[in-house]
Amino acid sequence: MRQIMKIAVCIKQVPATTKVEVDPKTGILKREGIDSKLNPYDLYALETALRIKAALAGTSITVFTMGPPQSEEIIREAYMMGVDDGFILSDGAFAGSDVLATSWTLAQGILETGPFDLIICGKQSTDGDTAQVGSELAEFLNIPHLCNVLHITELDQNSLTVEMDLPLHRQRAIVRLPALLAVEKGIYEPRLPSFLKQKATADRPVRRLKLSDLPDQDKNHYGLDGSATQVARIFPPETNQVRVTWDGPEDETAQKAFELLVKGKFLQQTR
Amino acid sequence: MTMAELVIHPEKISDLRQLPRYCPFGAIVIENGQPAITAACKMCRLCVRKGPSGVFELRESIEQPIDLSGWNGIAVYVEHEQGAIHPVTLELLGKAGELAKVSPQPIYCLFIGQGIRDAADKLLSYNVDNIFVYEHPELEHFRIEPYSAAFADFIAAIRPSIVLVGGTTVGRALAPRLAARFRTGLTADCTSLEIQPDGALAQIRPAFGGNIMAHIITPKRRPQFATVRYKIFPMPLPEVTQRGEITVCPLKPEWFNSAIDVVEIMPKPRVKGIEDAEVIIAAGRAIKKPEDLEMLRELAGLLNGELAATRPLIEAGMVEPQRQIGLSGRTVKPKLLITCGISGAIQFVAGMRGSETIMSINIDPEANIFKIAHYCLVGDLYKIVPALIERIKKSKDNRQFLAAVEKCHHEQL
Numbered sequence: 001m002r003q004i005m006k007i008a009v010c011i012k013q014v015p016a017t018t019k020v021e022v023d024p025k026t027g028i029l030k031r032e033g034i035d036s037k038l039n040p041y042d043l044y045a046l047e048t049a050l051r052i053k054a055a056l057a058g059t060s061i062t063v064f065t066m067g068p069p070q071s072e073e074i075i076r077e078a079y080m081m082g083v084d085d086g087f088i089l090s091d092g093a094f095a096g097s098d099v100l101a102t103s104w105t106l107a108q109g110i111l112e113t114g115p116f117d118l119i120i121c122g123k124q125s126t127d128g129d130t131a132q133v134g135s136e137l138a139e140f141l142n143i144p145h146l147c148n149v150l151h152i153t154e155l156d157q158n159s160l161t162v163e164m165d166l167p168l169h170r171q172r173a174i175v176r177l178p179a180l181l182a183v184e185k186g187i188y189e190p191r192l193p194s195f196l197k198q199k200a201t202a203d204r205p206v207r208r209l210k211l212s213d214l215p216d217q218d219k220n221h222y223g224l225d226g227s228a229t230q231v232a233r234i235f236p237p238e239t240n241q242v243r244v245t246w247d248g249p250e251d252e253t254a255q256k257a258f259e260l261l262v263k264g265k266f267l268q269q270t271r
Numbered sequence: 272m273t274m275a276e277l278v279i280h281p282e283k284i285s286d287l288r289q290l291p292r293y294c295p296f297g298a299i300v301i302e303n304g305q306p307a308i309t310a311a312c313k314m315c316r317l318c319v320r321k322g323p324s325g326v327f328e329l330r331e332s333i334e335q336p337i338d339l340s341g342w343n344g345i346a347v348y349v350e351h352e353q354g355a356i357h358p359v360t361l362e363l364l365g366k367a368g369e370l371a372k373v374s375p376q377p378i379y380c381l382f383i384g385q386g387i388r389d390a391a392d393k394l395l396s397y398n399v400d401n402i403f404v405y406e407h408p409e410l411e412h413f414r415i416e417p418y419s420a421a422f423a424d425f426i427a428a429i430r431p432s433i434v435l436v437g438g439t440t441v442g443r444a445l446a447p448r449l450a451a452r453f454r455t456g457l458t459a460d461c462t463s464l465e466i467q468p469d470g471a472l473a474q475i476r477p478a479f480g481g482n483i484m485a486h487i488i489t490p491k492r493r494p495q496f497a498t499v500r501y502k503i504f505p506m507p508l509p510e511v512t513q514r515g516e517i518t519v520c521p522l523k524p525e526w527f528n529s530a531i532d533v534v535e536i537m538p539k540p541r542v543k544g545i546e547d548a549e550v551i552i553a554a555g556r557a558i559k560k561p562e563d564l565e566m567l568r569e570l571a572g573l574l575n576g577e578l579a580a581t582r583p584l585i586e587a588g589m590v591e592p593q594r595q596i597g598l599s600g601r602t603v604k605p606k607l608l609i610t611c612g613i614s615g616a617i618q619f620v621a622g623m624r625g626s627e628t629i630m631s632i633n634i635d636p637e638a639n640i641f642k643i644a645h646y647c648l649v650g651d652l653y654k655i656v657p658a659l660i661e662r663i664k665k666s667k668d669n670r671q672f673l674a675a676v677e678k679c680h681h682e683q684l
Contacts, residue, residue, distance in 0.1 A: 015296075015297075036297070066310060067309075067310055067311055068297070068298065068300070068309035068310050068311040069309065070297075089310075090309070090310050091310060092307070092308060092309065092310065094310040095277070095298065095308055095309065095310050095311075095312035095314070096277075096312050096313060096314030097310070098456065099447065099450075099456075099457060099459075100450065100451065100454065100455070100456060100457075103447075103451060129459070129460070129477075129478075130459040130460070131443055131459065132443070132446075132447040132450075132457060132459055133447075134447075135443075135444055135445075135446075135447035135448050135451070136447045136448070136450065136451035138415075138448070139419075139447070139448045139451035139452055140451060143530075144415050144416055144529065144530045144531055145415055145444070145448070146415070146444075146531070147440060147443065147444040148440045148444070161534070163537075164440075165440050165539075166352065166413065166440055166441060167350065167352065167357060167439040167440055167441060168352045168355070168539065169352060169536050169537060169538060169539055170536070170537040170538075170539055171412065171413070171533055171535070171536055171537075172533075172534045172535040172536075172537065173414075173531050173532060173533045173534055174531070174532045174534060175530055175531050175532075176530040176531075177530075179530060182444075223310075224276070224314050227314075227456075228450075228454065228455045228456030228457075228489055228491070228492045229456035229457075229458060229474075229487050229488065229489050230314070230487065230488050230489075230490060231313070231314060231315050231316070231478075231485050231486070231487055232473070232486045232487065232488045233485075233486045234315055234317070234478065234483050234484065234485050234486070235483070235484050235486070236483065236484070242645050242646075243644070243645060243647065244645065244646050244647065245636075245641070245647040245649060246646070246647065246648050246649065246650075247636060247647075247649035247650065249650075250650045250651055250654035250655045250658060251654070251658050253648050253649075253650050253655055254654075254655050254656075254658030254659040254661075254662060255658075255662065257630065257646070257648060257655070257659050258659055258662040258663065258666070260630070260646065261574070261607075261663070262666070264606075264607065264628065265502045265505060265506070266550060266574050266606075266607055267574070267663060267666060
């Protein structure tokens with residue numbers, strides 16, 4: 001029987017705006033005024049961990065992030081919410097990581113500093129938007145994962161009962177720990193960072209893990225080399241800002257509207 | 272051995288302070304007066320293309336040729352609940368057929384569950400060569416470990432080059448697990464898929480918030496995994512003849528070891544606000560009587576959408592307040608908004624301008640709404656809406672629908 005529940009939460013720093021725009025004249029990206037913030041979905045992962053900590057005495061929460069050195073800011077923010085410890089995985093060797101390499105790197109950091117009973121991730125990030133890192137991380141840690149977690153209805157040191165969103169139904173399931181949860185937005189209302197905690201944790205270190213600190217030392221598993229996918233090119237989206245006027249007889253207009261609905265797949269079988 | 276890296280040539284830099292501007296992700300930093308690339312780099316290579324000449328270089332070493340020839344076929348994961356096949360599966364089969372025309376290879380289905388044989392038979396009408404069925408009572412409910420084990424068995428045995436998975440909650444939990452197990456790439460939520468004659472898949476998806484599209488490739492690993500959301504690709508028509516077969520696959524008891532016990536399957540609460548609706552029919556002041564709303568409700572029902580209204584109709588008590596669009600109501604961003612008899616006051620427009628496609632019906636060609644609408648239907652809504660409803664109803668069961676679908680296919684091809 002475990003005495004203490006150890007929770008790891010994976011978080012990410014994302015651009016404060018989702019508008020990455022290319023200047024049409026110079027072809028240079030507009031970066032003015034782009035700040036960074038904690039991925040909003042991760043707030044729900046943090047809050048879930050903090051609620052579990054409040055329910056189970058002796059729980060400790062560690063956050064992990066992979067990113068440039070300035071990502072330390074979001075670990076400080078997590079401290080202000082009540083998180084106990086934090087690691088930043090930061091190394092030039094991690095540059096260009098896709099989902100596979102990112103998940104591998106996070107798994108290595110968690111293996112190095114764990115074991116953890118429960119890993120919690122947000123649903124997705126607002127910049128990458130893939131919602132895949134949690135599942136791949138669970139695979140690399142060889143633990144089960146549950147996605148789209150809407151509620152935690154029961155918990156103890158060894159298991160959780162959760163409700164999950166499925167395409168047509170909801171599923172209630174018991175999962176024995178260790179396990180990974182990816183929680184839905186809105187599972188709990190995230191608390192605000194506390195000024196008192198900010199003062200209390202001002203001197204708490206954020207520990208940095210470089211490639212040389214990780215169990216797997218093979219450089220080919222990290223960064224661009226460890227990535228299975230590559231961005232071949234990026235290009236502006238086709239704007240569908242058409243403006244069409246149909247001002248003929250109403251029956252003809254209705255026919256055109258009907259064809260548009262077919263083309264837009266609005267009449268396909270819906271469930 | 273490094274296969275590719277970004278190299279900075281400091282001697283070619285004329286203005287050091289400008290360099291960070293060339294990276295949308297803030298990965299270029301100046302440390303102790305020297306430029307460096309941090310872990311924030313996404314290898315988008317914009318710095319190489321748009322940066323000052325010669326400063327950024329992508330150095331790629333000669334890659335060892337890798338053998339991808341052992342991987343062949345396009346596999347579609349059959350998304351279902353208790354044998355009811357999710358339509359995204361058929362859409363993916365339609366796309367698989369298109370891809371196989373360009374790069375000829377077999378099309379497979381992977382069907383995991385319990386009580387699914389009848390459903391598998393029906394799938395044979397969708398241009399599939401072989402349906403691999405993993406059937407067992409332990410697979411009745413989706414649990415990640417048994418489903419992953421069966422999926423992995425299929426990939427190891429059949430070695431498909433491409434695996435397409437519907438972007439549903441189950442598909443998005445399952446696909447990454449398998450991609451990680453095979454140490455291969457997965458591109459989520461593709462909006463377009465194209466194939467090279469050699470079988471390389473070009474995966475197009477919006478990136479970084481949707482303002483930029485990314486063309487993603489999986490150059491050196493197989494299978495190439497992609498998830499695609501429902502209603503991204505057109506629905507194919509069933510074929511008259513079936514050419515494929517069903518292969519029942521043996522299972523191993525150790526696959527069913529799971530830390531998860533499914534306790535209950537519950538219905539989904541169907542409380543849908545107008546904010547969550549993909550289709551909205553919005554009524555405006557031109558609707559004079561409460562009973563005239565019926566045709567708009569009917570249209571909304573036919574399109575699986577919600578009815579909404581402008582403030583005057585709310586104030587008249589004709590529509591509930593939670594269905595009001597506008598500054599003093601809700602902000603909506605549906606895929607399709609059809610405004611009916613709405614002039615387009617600023618307060619209304621503020622609540623709907625983010626809609627993907629806006630179709631507006633108004634009798635006044637000068638109406639403000641036509642400055643916002645993508646499709647401006649000038650005419651009497653009391654004639655256009657019933658005519659539209661009639662066509663949609665007919666289409667549900669007659670050939671006109673099929674003809675329209677086919678026409679739309681040809682336009683897309």
